[in-house]
Amino acid sequence: MISKETLFALSLFPYLGFLWFISRSQQMPRLALYGFYGTLVFVGVTIPVGIYAKVHYGETLANVDWLHGGAEVFLTLANILLVIGFRQAVKELKGKRQEAGGRRQE
Template sequence: MISPESLLQYLAEIDPSPFFVLSLIPYLFFLNFAQRTPAIPKISLWGFRLTLLFVLMTIIFAVLALQLYDSDLTDIDPLHGAAESFLTLSDALVAIGFLRLAQKQEIKNS
């Protein structure tokens, strides 16, 4: 029987990079579906697309953190904050699009 501590140690040693790349595959399928459905507002669709920019910028900033500071991205606050700002932007566009859609539906129902 494997102890919880040894299991956690084993999991901590696994490189997450392949999982990160593999997670893009279903997201690209989602984007393909989202572009075809009229139910998703255009602004929200742009937010979903910008999530890929967040991924790209995170990779770039992670490489910079490693090369310039010999450290992980999460340890370099200015680079980490800059990368997260792209996620904030994409999330904001998704939220704005769906909030506008909800407001339009409230007006039609009243």
């Protein structure tokens, strides 16, 4: 059986592939792209902080609130960038559709 740590490490490869493809997409909103990269930063921060929690406190990261909360800030920021990026893209698309609709009626 695969350990959760191994599965976690292996899950990074499909995510890196996803980032590679969306980085080349001309349709991905820039802020949303930064949000997806921010998720990778969250993972990069969580790993050493989790090791610190285990070594220093003898607990998993989830059980050391101040460390866990600090690490989760990175995920929260990434999610905010995603939401703002996609919100802007939807607003732009709606604006373009309204412009196109207005031109047809003239």
